Amino acid sequence: MQDDLPKGFKAGAAAAGFKAQNRDDLGLIVSDRPAALAGMFTQNVFKAAPVLVCQEILAQGGTARAVLANSGQANACTGEEGLANCRATQAMVAGLTGLRVEEILPLSTGVVGAHLKMDLWLDAVPLLVKSLGSRDAEGFTRAFMTTDAFPKFSSRELQMEGGAVRLTVMAKGAGMICPNMATMLCVALTDADVERGPWQAMFHRAVEQTFNRVSVDGDTSTNDTILGLANGASGVAVRSARDLAQLEEALTAILGTVSHMLVMDGEGASKVIHITVTGAASEADAALVARSVGHSQLVKTAIYGGDANWGRIVTAVGYSGASFDPTQVGLTLCGVERFRQGRPVNDDKEDLLAERLKAKDIPVEISLGDGPGSYTLQASDLGHEYVTLNSDYRS
Amino acid sequence: MQDDLPKGFKAGAAAAGFKAQNRDDLGLIVSDRPAALAGMFTQNVFKAAPVLVCQEILAQGGTARAVLANSGQANACTGEEGLANCRATQAMVAGLTGLRVEEILPLSTGVVGAHLKMDLWLDAVPLLVKSLGSRDAEGFTRAFMTTDAFPKFSSRELQMEGGAVRLTVMAKGAGMICPNMATMLCVALTDADVERGPWQAMFHRAVEQTFNRVSVDGDTSTNDTILGLANGASGVAVRSARDLAQLEEALTAILGTVSHMLVMDGEGASKVIHITVTGAASEADAALVARSVGHSQLVKTAIYGGDANWGRIVTAVGYSGASFDPTQVGLTLCGVERFRQGRPVNDDKEDLLAERLKAKDIPVEISLGDGPGSYTLQASDLGHEYVTLNSDYRS
Numbered sequence: 040m041q042d043d044l045p046k047g048f049k050a051g052a053a054a055a056g057f058k059a060q061n062r063d064d065l066g067l068i069v070s071d072r073p074a075a076l077a078g079m080f081t082q083n084v085f086k087a088a089p090v091l092v093c094q095e096i097l098a099q100g101g102t103a104r105a106v107l108a109n110s111g112q113a114n115a116c117t118g119e120e121g122l123a124n125c126r127a128t129q130a131m132v133a134g135l136t137g138l139r140v141e142e143i144l145p146l147s148t149g150v151v152g153a154h155l156k157m158d159l160w161l162d163a164v165p166l167l168v169k170s171l172g173s174r175d176a177e178g179f180t181r182a183f184m185t186t187d188a189f190p191k192f193s194s195r196e197l198q199m200e201g202g203a204v205r206l207t208v209m210a211k212g213a214g215m216i217c218p219n220m221a222t223m224l225c226v227a228l229t230d231a232d233v234e235r236g237p238w239q240a241m242f243h244r245a246v247e248q249t250f251n252r253v254s255v256d257g258d259t260s261t262n263d264t265i266l267g268l269a270n271g272a273s274g275v276a277v278r279s280a281r282d283l284a285q286l287e288e289a290l291t292a293i294l295g296t297v298s299h300m301l302v303m304d305g306e307g308a309s310k311v312i313h314i315t316v317t318g319a320a321s322e323a324d325a326a327l328v329a330r331s332v333g334h335s336q337l338v339k340t341a342i343y344g345g346d347a348n349w350g351r352i353v354t355a356v357g358y359s360g361a362s363f364d365p366t367q368v369g370l371t372l373c374g375v376e377r378f379r380q381g382r383p384v385n386d387d388k389e390d391l392l393a394e395r396l397k398a399k400d401i402p403v404e405i406s407l408g409d410g411p412g413s414y415t416l417q418a419s420d421l422g423h424e425y426v427t428l429n430s431d432y433r434s
Numbered sequence: 435m436q437d438d439l440p441k442g443f444k445a446g447a448a449a450a451g452f453k454a455q456n457r458d459d460l461g462l463i464v465s466d467r468p469a470a471l472a473g474m475f476t477q478n479v480f481k482a483a484p485v486l487v488c489q490e491i492l493a494q495g496g497t498a499r500a501v502l503a504n505s506g507q508a509n510a511c512t513g514e515e516g517l518a519n520c521r522a523t524q525a526m527v528a529g530l531t532g533l534r535v536e537e538i539l540p541l542s543t544g545v546v547g548a549h550l551k552m553d554l555w556l557d558a559v560p561l562l563v564k565s566l567g568s569r570d571a572e573g574f575t576r577a578f579m580t581t582d583a584f585p586k587f588s589s590r591e592l593q594m595e596g597g598a599v600r601l602t603v604m605a606k607g608a609g610m611i612c613p614n615m616a617t618m619l620c621v622a623l624t625d626a627d628v629e630r631g632p633w634q635a636m637f638h639r640a641v642e643q644t645f646n647r648v649s650v651d652g653d654t655s656t657n658d659t660i661l662g663l664a665n666g667a668s669g670v671a672v673r674s675a676r677d678l679a680q681l682e683e684a685l686t687a688i689l690g691t692v693s694h695m696l697v698m699d700g701e702g703a704s705k706v707i708h709i710t711v712t713g714a715a716s717e718a719d720a721a722l723v724a725r726s727v728g729h730s731q732l733v734k735t736a737i738y739g740g741d742a743n744w745g746r747i748v749t750a751v752g753y754s755g756a757s758f759d760p761t762q763v764g765l766t767l768c769g770v771e772r773f774r775q776g777r778p779v780n781d782d783k784e785d786l787l788a789e790r791l792k793a794k795d796i797p798v799e800i801s802l803g804d805g806p807g808s809y810t811l812q813a814s815d816l817g818h819e820y821v822t823l824n825s826d827y828r829s
Contacts (some may be wrong), residue, residue: 084760085752085776116748118761118777151745152778261749336731336816344825350546353511354656357480365479366513381480382513383547421731422825426818430739 043176043194045205045230047071047272051170052182055163057111057149057156065160066108066174066182067167068226069136073102074270075235076144077242081263087115088125089145090264096141101235103268104142106226107132108183110211112153115261124155131164146224148185148211148262180209183224186428187211191300197231197289199282202275204231206289210265210297223301225250225265227294231286232271234278241287242267249294253302253417299417308419312342314403319412324361326414328405331359333418342401343420347392349377356405369406373398438571438589440600440625442466442667446565447577450558452506452544452551460555461503461569461577462562463621464531468497469665470630471539472637476658482510483520484540485659491536496630498663499537501621502527503578505606507548510656519550526559541619543580543606543657575604578619581823582606586695592626592684594677597670599626601684605660605692618696620645620660622689626681627666629673636682637662644689648697648812694812703814707737709798714807719756721809723800726754728813738815740791742784744772751800762803768796 044050048070052063078097080090096103107128114121129143147155174182180190192209212223227242246265267290277286302311314333319325332338335355341348349372356368370378373395375388401420439445443465447458473492475485491498502523509516524538542550569577575585587604607618622637641660662685672681697706709728714720727733730750736743744767751763765773768790770783796815 083749083752084758085748085763113745116745116773116776116778118775120777150743151749152773153745154778261745261752336820340821340825343821346825348545350508350511350548350656353480354478354546357478357656363479368480378511378547380513381511382515383511383549421821423818423821425731426735426738426816426821430735430741430817 044207045228045270045272047230047270048228049172050174050176050179051167051172052174052178053163053167053170055109055159057109057159063178063182064110065163065167066179067132067171068106068179068228069138069171070104070268070270070272072270072272073104073142074268075233075238076101076103077239077267079243079246079265081261083261083263085116085261087113087147087262088117088121089114089147090262091122092125092129093144093264093266096144099141101239102142103144104138105132105136106144106146106266106268108146108224109148109155110183110185111149112147112155113149113151113262114147114153114155115151117152117154121154124157127157128155128160128164131160132168135165135168144266146183146226146264148183148224151261176207176209180211183211185211188304191297191304193293193296195289195293197285199231199275199277199285200279202273204229204273204275204277204286206231206293208293208297210301212301223263225297227265227267227290229269229286230271230273231269232274232276233269233283233286237283238267238269241283241290245287245291245294248291249298252415253298302417302419308425309422310342310399310401310420312339312401312403312418312420314405314416314418315413316405316407316415317413318406318408318410319414320362320408320410321412322414323412324363324407325412327361328356328359328407329414329416331355332403332405333416336421339418339421342396343422345393345396347372347389347396352403352405353378361407363407367408371404373402439602440623440665440667442625442665443623444567445569445571445574446562446567447569447573448558448562448565450504450554452504452554458573458577459505460558460562461574462527462566463501463574463623464533464566465499465663465665465667467665467667468499468537469663470628470633471496471498472634472662474638474641474660476656478656478658480511480656482508482542482657483512483516484509484542485657486517487520487524488539488659488661491539494536496634497537498539499533500527500531501539501541501661501663503541503574503619504543504550505578505580506544507542507550508544508546508657509542509548509550510546512547512549516549519552522552523550523555523559526555527563530560530563539661541578541621541659543578543619546656571602571604575606578606580606583699586692586699588688588691590684590688592680594626594670594672594680595674597668599624599668599670599672599681601626601688603688603692605696607696618658620692622660622662622685624664624681625666625668626664627669627671628664628678628681632678633662633664636678636685640682640686640689643686644693647810648693697812697814703820704817705737705794705796705815707734707796707798707813707815709800709811709813710808711800711802711810712808713801713803713805714809715757715803715805716807717809718807719758719802720807722756723751723754723802724809724811726750727798727800728811731816734813734816737791737796738817740788742767742787742791747798747800748773756802758802764801766799768793
């Protein structure tokens with residue numbers, strides 16, 4: 040069942056009944072030894088109880104043994120009671136597994152402001168612990184899905200100097216997604232033996248290049264968490280610069296794959312907008328422009344409708360807050376240059392552009408001048424399905 | 435026909451055929467004497483050609499005689515050619531009216547990146563000038579409507595110490611609306627005799643309190659312009675502190691009325707969200723929070739669907755970037771307190787809340803603590819009609 044998990048990790052799941060009946064909504068991963076921990080968290084001021092607890096664990100030691108994830112209730116904006124409930128769920132699992140409370144990383148997703156349903160937890164945790172070993176990466180991922188249309192996970196094996204190691208990433212998330220930290224729940228596991236310092240450093244860089252550069256609706260959730268656990272169970276030490284670089288490259292690639300799945304499954308999304316900004320005075324300015332375009336409702340609805348209304352893109356560049364010379368700005372949409380040095384060009388290529396806008400992947404290239412700053416962002420479009428899903432999320 | 439315009443102003447309109455046939459899409463207002471001019475403009479870096487020309491006129495002298503408005507083409511992002519076209523339209527009107535080019539304020543709205551259709555202008559301007567005196571406030575307003583569902587205008591008469599003066603405001607705008615300057619096209623006319631300095635000062639304050647506090651989609655257009663012309667044709671001098679205060683009060687009230695119409699007619703909007711933030715450390719922090727909530731797609735779709743998902747509001751407060759203590763935050767939605775000092779309250783009032791969310795006007799009161807900063811914002815919801823309108827704007 041769990042061939043795709045790295046060595047030393049087991050997964051389980053249970054149907055606690057938090058939302059629908061007979062659907063897994065509680066998941067557990069346990070490592071047979073302490074794993075080096077890396078983590079990045081939402082920048083929302085209202086950090087959910089599980090986020091606060093994960094941050095504590097990361098600050099205290101930087102190792103962990105387990106991940107405990109639920110859907111249905113976010114346990115965010117729930118005050119002291121929410122924090123106490125979160126710790127109680129850790130204690131339930133600790134009592135049945137022999138793990139210490141502070142080795143168990145909690146993850147919650149669901150409605151903000153709703154308390155954990157502790158009676159359902161009490162019934163479900165024994166079943167959850169018993170199920171350890173019965174689920175693979177997909178099985179764990181399904182346990183913490185909410186409005187996701189499909190489970191998002193990916194695995195790969197790498198040849199290091201000392202042998203093979205495995206890397207598995209499992210994520211959920213389809214709404215409340217914004218490139219200002221982790222943007223959903225995600226767990227990356229590896230059985231590589233990598234020291235905490237380099238693991239955390241490569242993890243931060245990989246997240247910055249991937250999950251921090253996707254956007255569905257510009258809403259940064261209270262619960263966004265991405266965890267990386269390296270337990271060394273492969274017995275393969277990753278120490279040389281070449282091995283470390285290879286692991287980082289693979290981690291970045293696999294997080295990129297999964298974060299792309301996230302945008303594809305942006306709530307009700309039908310297209311992925313690939314925004315590239317170059318020639319900015321700084322990376323910060325390039326990021327401002329990319330996010331302004333990627334968050335613009337008018338751009339997102341135009342792309343949804345296949346409307347070659349490129350002026351909306353230039354307008355969003357203009358109100359981004361970035362510094363640039365408007366007479367140096369250029370825009371190429373789906374490979375067709377439509378704006379150069381502040382003026383429209385290729386007016387006669389509207390039909391070609393309209394044809395290309397029927398594609399699922401829409402490249403938007405924006406040049407601001409000859410500065411060194413660049414940034415990329417993947418954003419979803421905005422269509423009727425988004426409105427339908429989000430105007431009635433809780434029913 | 436024009437009983438509702440202040441004395442000394444005449445309005446005309448013509449159907450130039452910029453978009454549909456047989457619909458006014460070109461409007462002109464002429465004052466029989468120079469009027470003291472006030473103006474505020476978009477903060478978008480890509481300022482449309484007519485915005486640049488209005489700014490020139492305002493900088494040069496601060497008086498004007500005419501407003502020339504078209505729909506169909508925004509003349510934004512059109513480079514030097516766009517600027518030359520804009521000046522050519524001023525020259526056409528100047529040639530037929532005897533006004534000077536630099537007394538004619540141009541306003542354009544429509545598709546960004548589209549050039550003015552100069553051949554249609556050449557045919558239409560003679561008809562436009564001939565029509566002067568044949569249109570009232572509604573008639574002029576209809577000439578520069580785009581996707582507006584209804585014309586937005588309002589008039590009132592004020593008793594000053596020296597007699598009666600009249601104030602008329604005409605506006606268009608339903609999309610690309612964001613509280614970062616004027617947010618659409620708007621013309622305010624009065625026949626009061628008020629000096630330029632006090633007129634400009636009260637105009638800025640009134641716009642800041644009204645048009646700068648509405649939001650439809652967070653997109654700041656390239657063309658936003660609001661002009662105020664005071665021509666003194668009533669012969670009533672407004673000089674005393676009491677008269678000046680009365681005029682400012684009326685101006686603020688009438689701009690408030692018209693800006694509320696703008697949100698009600700937000701493209702595809704079905705509800706108006708009235709956001710009040712109090713207790714912030716500063717007005718700037720309060721504004722950050724109000725705009726974060728007012729721009730949140732998740733908040734706007736929940737309100738559209740009548741979903742009492744208040745956690746989305748608190749989440750948007752949390753990622754606003756404002757500084758505050760999360761344990762001091764409170765939220766009252768439709769008069770029902772749901773969040774107090776960082777904790778949910780009144781869980782049993784969900785049904786009451788759901789009932790109240792069926793209303794057209796949705797009050798959202800957010801308290802951040804005991805600081806002096808406050809801010810109000812009116813935002814539209816986000817529904818299927820918005821997507822339908824904006825995914826196929828140009829057809």
